[in-house]
Amino acid sequence: MKPTETGDSEYFHRVVDCQWACPAHTDIPEYIRLIAQGRFTDAYMVNRESNIFPGILGRVCDRPCEPACRRARVDEKPVAICRLKRVAADHKDDIRERLPKVPEKKNGKRIALVGAGCASLAVCNDLMPLGYECTIFERLSVPGGLMRYNIPAFRLPAEVLDEEIGYIIDMGVDLRLNAPVASMKALLDEGYDAVFVGSGAPKGKELNLPGREEGDARIHIGIEWLESVAFGHTKGIGEKVLIIGVGNTAMDCCRTSLRVGAESVKVMARKPRQFFKASDWELEDAEEEQVEIIINHSPKEFVVEDGQLKGMVFEVMEYDIEDGRITDSRVVEETFIEADDVILAIGQETAFPWIERDIGIEFNEWDEPVVDRETYQSTLSGVFFGGDAAFGPENIIWAVEHGHQAAISIHNFVHDKPVTERLPRTVKLSTRKMGIHEWSYSNDFDPAARRQMEHVPLAERFREIDTEVELGFTAEQTACEVERCLNCDIQTVFFDKLCIECDACIDICPTQCLTITPGADNEDALRQELTAPAENTDQPLYISEQLEQTGRLMVKDENVCLHCGLCAERCPTAAWDMQKSFVDIPYARDHDVMPCRQRKTG
Amino acid sequence: MSFITKPKVEWSGQRRNPLGLTIRDYEGGMSTLCAGCGHDSVTAALVQAFWELAIKPEQVIKMSGIGCSSKTPAYFLNGAHGFNSVHGRMPSVATGALAAHRDLIAVGISGDGDSLSIGMGQFAHAVRRNINLLYIIENNGVYGLTKGQFSASADPGSKSKAGIENRQQAIDPVAAAISLGGSFAARSFSGDKKQLVPLIKAGLAHPGCAVLDVISPCVTFNDHEGSTKSYAWTREHHESVTVADLVEPAEAIEANYDEGEELPVKLHDDSVIRFRKLEADYDPGDRAHALEYLERHRALGKVVTGLLYRDSDLPEFHQLSGTALQPLRDIEFDCLNPGADALEDLQRKMR
Ligand SMILES: Cc1cc2nc3c(=O)[nH]c(=O)nc-3n(C[C@H](O)[C@H](O)[C@H](O)COP(=O)(O)OP(=O)(O)OC[C@H]3O[C@@H](n4cnc5c(N)ncnc54)[C@H](O)[C@@H]3O)c2cc1C
Ligand SMILES: Cc1ncc(C[n+]2csc(CCOP(=O)(O)OP(=O)(O)O)c2C)c(N)n1
Ligand code: SF4
Ligand code: SF4
Ligand code: SF4
Ligand SMILES: [Mg+2]
Numbered sequence: 001m002k003p004t005e006t007g008d009s010e011y012f013h014r015v016v017d018c019q020w021a022c023p024a025h026t027d028i029p030e031y032i033r034l035i036a037q038g039r040f041t042d043a044y045m046v047n048r049e050s051n052i053f054p055g056i057l058g059r060v061c062d063r064p065c066e067p068a069c070r071r072a073r074v075d076e077k078p079v080a081i082c083r084l085k086r087v088a089a090d091h092k093d094d095i096r097e098r099l100p101k102v103p104e105k106k107n108g109k110r111i112a113l114v115g116a117g118c119a120s121l122a123v124c125n126d127l128m129p130l131g132y133e134c135t136i137f138e139r140l141s142v143p144g145g146l147m148r149y150n151i152p153a154f155r156l157p158a159e160v161l162d163e164e165i166g167y168i169i170d171m172g173v174d175l176r177l178n179a180p181v182a183s184m185k186a187l188l189d190e191g192y193d194a195v196f197v198g199s200g201a202p203k204g205k206e207l208n209l210p211g212r213e214e215g216d217a218r219i220h221i222g223i224e225w226l227e228s229v230a231f232g233h234t235k236g237i238g239e240k241v242l243i244i245g246v247g248n249t250a251m252d253c254c255r256t257s258l259r260v261g262a263e264s265v266k267v268m269a270r271k272p273r274q275f276f277k278a279s280d281w282e283l284e285d286a287e288e289e290q291v292e293i294i295i296n297h298s299p300k301e302f303v304v305e306d307g308q309l310k311g312m313v314f315e316v317m318e319y320d321i322e323d324g325r326i327t328d329s330r331v332v333e334e335t336f337i338e339a340d341d342v343i344l345a346i347g348q349e350t351a352f353p354w355i356e357r358d359i360g361i362e363f364n365e366w367d368e369p370v371v372d373r374e375t376y377q378s379t380l381s382g383v384f385f386g387g388d389a390a391f392g393p394e395n396i397i398w399a400v401e402h403g404h405q406a407a408i409s410i411h412n413f414v415h416d417k418p419v420t421e422r423l424p425r426t427v428k429l430s431t432r433k434m435g436i437h438e439w440s441y442s443n444d445f446d447p448a449a450r451r452q453m454e455h456v457p458l459a460e461r462f463r464e465i466d467t468e469v470e471l472g473f474t475a476e477q478t479a480c481e482v483e484r485c486l487n488c489d490i491q492t493v494f495f496d497k498l499c500i501e502c503d504a505c506i507d508i509c510p511t512q513c514l515t516i517t518p519g520a521d522n523e524d525a526l527r528q529e530l531t532a533p534a535e536n537t538d539q540p541l542y543i544s545e546q547l548e549q550t551g552r553l554m555v556k557d558e559n560v561c562l563h564c565g566l567c568a569e570r571c572p573t574a575a576w577d578m579q580k581s582f583v584d585i586p587y588a589r590d591h592d593v594m595p596c597r598q599r600k601t602g
Numbered sequence: 603m604s605f606i607t608k609p610k611v612e613w614s615g616q617r618r619n620p621l622g623l624t625i626r627d628y629e630g631g632m633s634t635l636c637a638g639c640g641h642d643s644v645t646a647a648l649v650q651a652f653w654e655l656a657i658k659p660e661q662v663i664k665m666s667g668i669g670c671s672s673k674t675p676a677y678f679l680n681g682a683h684g685f686n687s688v689h690g691r692m693p694s695v696a697t698g699a700l701a702a703h704r705d706l707i708a709v710g711i712s713g714d715g716d717s718l719s720i721g722m723g724q725f726a727h728a729v730r731r732n733i734n735l736l737y738i739i740e741n742n743g744v745y746g747l748t749k750g751q752f753s754a755s756a757d758p759g760s761k762s763k764a765g766i767e768n769r770q771q772a773i774d775p776v777a778a779a780i781s782l783g784g785s786f787a788a789r790s791f792s793g794d795k796k797q798l799v800p801l802i803k804a805g806l807a808h809p810g811c812a813v814l815d816v817i818s819p820c821v822t823f824n825d826h827e828g829s830t831k832s833y834a835w836t837r838e839h840h841e842s843v844t845v846a847d848l849v850e851p852a853e854a855i856e857a858n859y860d861e862g863e864e865l866p867v868k869l870h871d872d873s874v875i876r877f878r879k880l881e882a883d884y885d886p887g888d889r890a891h892a893l894e895y896l897e898r899h900r901a902l903g904k905v906v907t908g909l910l911y912r913d914s915d916l917p918e919f920h921q922l923s924g925t926a927l928q929p930l931r932d933i934e935f936d937c938l939n940p941g942a943d944a945l946e947d948l949q950r951k952m953r
Contacts, residue, residue: 074613437605445609500833501793502638502821507646510608510626535615549837560613566606572638572821 001519001526001553003545006493009427012581014540015558016488018081021068023401024050025425025585028065028081029489033441035088036482043088045098050585052125052168052400053118055160058086059470060151062248062279062395070486073536073560074511077450079484080473087478089160095167100129100589102171107131109414112192114181117145118396119387120198121168122403126588127410128171135192136173139180143169145200146388147396149230150223150249152256153466184355184383193414194382196406197369198399201388203351207244207344211302215309215342219302222249222345229256229465238340239263242312244299247277250345254291257343259465266337267293268312271326272319285469289458300334302342311338348393368392375419376406384409407588415593423586429579432490433568439578441490443565445510446483487563491581494554496545498575501552505567505576506531511560514567516552530557607632619656620871628653630677635670638825640792640818640833641740645677647795648709651802652679655870663699663706667692667721670747671713671740671818690721693728696735697919703929704920707806707870708735714755715745718773722754725775729784729811733919736805737813739775740792742820743831750823761828776910777896779813780889785916786812787892789907791836792819800846800875801909804867810918817905836905843884843895844877844908865909877909886911 004011014020018028027046034043047054051061061082069078109132113120116138124134142148144161169175181187187195204221206212212219218238222245228234241262243250246269254265267286269276272295276283287293297314304310313336320328350368355361360380362370369378371385378385386402388394409419432440454471461467473481506514512532520526523541527534534541534557544554568576608629616624628649633642652662659681666672668689675684683706687695692710700708710728717725717739728737743756752760755775756768779787786808790798798816805812817836819825825832830839844865851872859866865877865886877886885891892911899906930938 074611444606445611447609447611500638500821500825501837502640502819502833503643503646503793503795504638507642508608510611511613512625532615532617549834560611560615562609562611564606564609566608569606570637572636 018065040091044092055089115199116143119399126407205347214304218309242339245345251282411588451477638821643792667716669713693724715753718754732810740818760830785810840905849874
């Protein structure tokens with residue numbers, strides 16, 4: 001078996017499950033430790049470095065980190081990573097002094113950005129401190145994109161948006177509101193050094209069934225309806241509302257309906273619960289508000305009588321499911337369900353009616369722009385895409401990461417460097433040993449269960465449309481939750497030359513991660529040879545060089561390592577050490593485009 | 603030693619034995635031995651063996667004398683009975699415990715100092731009485747607890763940490779057990795659980811005194827160059843004469859064993875361990891041959907390990923003494939204590 005290549009940055013980065021899963025690679029364990037020490041401002045800044053919007057994301061992030069969290073493999077639920085982010089944002093001091101400084105003297109490069117959503121804002125955040133002049137053209141009268149006019153204020157208050165968007169706009173971004181870009185060609189003609197398209201995926205999907213046209217007055221497209229509520233154009237809805245679809249947009253539509261007058265709201269799902277797209281927590285929140293979620297109902301037609309929408313006919317479905325996949329389905333019966341209004345929440349698409357198709361920006365067969373996954377450049381050099389506009393609807397944290405990457409490309413591009421010339425992520429390690437049995441992190445395993453977020457009582461919740469539902473963690477909840485983090489960035493690092501094969505580490509490990517073994521022919525066989533068979537193949541094995549005394553191998557299954565440090569504490573020869581890994585993530589500012597400027601002359 | 607207790611964690615993928623217990627349910631208190639001490643590995647091997655055999659902890663009694671080794675019963679099977687006796691006196695306590703409760707599964711843990719220096723006489727008589735006990739000697743060649751003086755198992759020529767050579771002869775507990783008329787003698791190494799765990803299981807299943815000498819290096823006082831009980835020395839010089847294969851309970855009844863080539867040992871869970879011979883000329887059923895083999899290899903500087911001698915037909919302590927067939931606590935009080943008149947009668951007969 002080949003020893004694990006740990007010099008390569010990926011290995012130890014991958015061990016930090018949450019940070020690896022976060023599209024922007026937020027240094028989660030580090031900010032959680034800072035919160036544990038009461039250093040909220042520092043924790044906020046660690047977050048801001050990579051995800052830019054800690055207060056926003058601390059409330060509404062899609063949280064790809066949480067399902068990845070190691071804690072969920074040794075306990076019922078993951079660490080409340082997202083909620084802790086909000087704790088940092090809620091309790092920080094004024095951070096303005098700590099924001100990157102924007103030079104007075106500009107670098108002479110002008111960038112145009114289409115749309116003031118999170119993707120464009122991320123680009124500005126990275127480029128403004130480097131002396132760029134950024135101009136954002138926004139169709140609407142406020143910046144923020146979907147975060148502002150689709151995510152309801154009861155989940156994400158306007159003040160939080162204003163504050164965090166403000167930090168970026170106040171760097172001196174030239175924000176042109178009510179300024180839809182109607183022609184890419186015209187924009188290009190204005191002579192910007194580069195153009196970034198962050199215009200989102202603004203088109204809600206249609207459901208063309210019989211009765212759609214006749215019932216149009218009471219049939220709404222989810223994202224348009226949410227926008228119209230957000231801007232105060234829509235203030236009411238009928239008593240009985242059906243939401244078609246069960247993704248996150250559906251969750252916002254059903255909960256918003258309850259706040260503008262609906263009495264009975266049903267979310268209609270075609271498939272069983274295990275196939276829902278909405279996050280568990282959004283489903284839970286909707287059900288807490290008495291929204292009914294009805295499974296196995298496939299829409300068949302809108303029923304309209306005398307020009308008035310009466311409801312919808314559904315086909316009741318039955319599915320055969322094997323290994324979590326639907327293998328067959330059949331219609332059991334048809335049923336009519338009454339409704340005054342129907343909201344369609346079945347997805348969104350990109351739409352670029354304002355980009356001429358003859359200017360070198362290629363579109364694929366689905367009419368999506370052809371965009372490079374690494375550089376975010378389109379087929380027209382100097383034109384970059386990011387956020388939902390690039391590859392279709394995703395989420396805020398992905399849009400931010402696209403922004404960071406596009407900023408690097410733009411920085412290279414305008415300085416005549418290849419956009420593909422990008423610095424790799426690297427990992428730095430440093431020991432956390434303080435004394436013989438002392439480590440500079442809280443390594444004792446705390447068995448506490450995940451803290452539950454408190455909500456505003458149902459009776460008060462609907463009085464105002466913008467009452468934030470989640471109250472945030474109390475000091476006690478925070479103190480408990482931070483200790484649930486296993487500090488996965490404090491790595492177990494092995495030095496084969498020191499090991500005397502005494503087995504102490506293997507015997508002390510509380511989760512049977514370690515084995516000294518003669519090895520096996522291949523990794524699958526090796527996985528079965530270990531102290532506890534390593535069944536989770538998503539998690540890597542850490543394989544040492546041959547040991548001095550017997551030539552055997554030390555193998556660690558990373559799967560359920562608690563990062564408790566007991567192996568290192570027990571090892572008589574310090575062959576195991578606990579070392580903090582710091583993932584160095586390169587941003588635009590780290591890409592040295594003007595070496596001649598930095599060189600001193602004379 | 604560690605300052606953090608090994609935490610209890612309910613991790614996914616944890617395995618359970620037929621009693622529904624995880625291996626962690628067979629552990630004991632936090633070890634206070636030096637990090638890297640061989641004794642902790644023996645502890646881990648015992649935990650593994652008991653877990654795999656799915657023995658209920660409360661069926662077990664663990665006893666010891668004094669020494670680092672004798673501390674180890676505190677570190678496994680929290681739910682078992684136990685007695686930590688005075689230096690070298692574990693066999694007396696074990697004899698008493700088993701006399702009273704013959705159904706207990708008994709483990710005695712001792713050290714080379716505890717059994718071969720101060721407790722040599724006790725060791726000898728436990729062996730020749732064949733009390734039904736797994737008798738483990740965690741052998742490191744020194745008195746670890748009292749800071750590393752040579753013990754009676756230190757080899758002549760082996761050097762202390764300060765560089766002083768031992769010039770007295772060494773007692774080999776395996777050879778001693780065989781010549782004392784023992785019924786089971788084996789040797790293993792704390793750094794080789796593949797060999798050690800099956801030997802522990804076989805010793806537990808053996809009806810009589812199973813002596814298991816485990817070379818268990820003292821990392822603090824006897825793991826240096828020049829020591830013949832270090833990890834490195836033991837690895838280089840130990841030579842196994844048997845290899846153990848486990849036959850699962852279901853197959854065990856059907857299987858045919860080639861008595862010439864292998865020693866089958868039936869375990870508590872009805873599985874069988876076959877100790878296959880690695881050395882063609884080794885015969886663990888022949889006392890004279892075993893002693894000769896051990897002596898020949900000692901002279902060559904080899905540490906012979908494996909199941910080295912067994913005679914499962916030798917009568918054990920209760921058979922020899924014709925004692926009651928059930929534990930004393932299961933006997934009616936009137937029968938157990940027939941009263942002053944009965945004693946008077948008995949004494950009259952003896953006058
Ligand atoms: C109902 C709903 C709820 C959601 N909830 C969450 C959530 O909880 N968490 C999460 O992470 N994600 C959520 N998302 C997804 C998330 O909002 C988007 O992925 C994210 O906002 C994409 O950012 P963006 O910058 O690419 O585009 P957008 O936020 O869509 O911003 C694009 C901007 O461009 C402007 N624009 C468009 N065309 C033009 C033009 N031609 N000229 C000028 N301006 C233009 C638009 O007005 C808009 O302001 C949700 C989405 C929806 C629909
Ligand atoms: C009657 C008596 N004499 C001497 C001692 C001191 N003493 C304690 S432990 C020990 C030797 C233990 O050696 P060993 O059995 O090999 O155990 P180890 O510590 O090496 O595991 C001695 C001599 C004692 N406790 N009691
Ligand atoms: S840090 Fe070491 S002892 Fe602790 S769980 Fe991980 S491998 Fe095991
Ligand atoms: S405790 Fe240290 S010396 Fe002992 S086996 Fe583990 S790594 Fe090797
Ligand atoms: S002194 Fe030696 S025998 Fe005692 S605990 Fe330490 S290493 Fe083990
Ligand atoms: Mg000793």
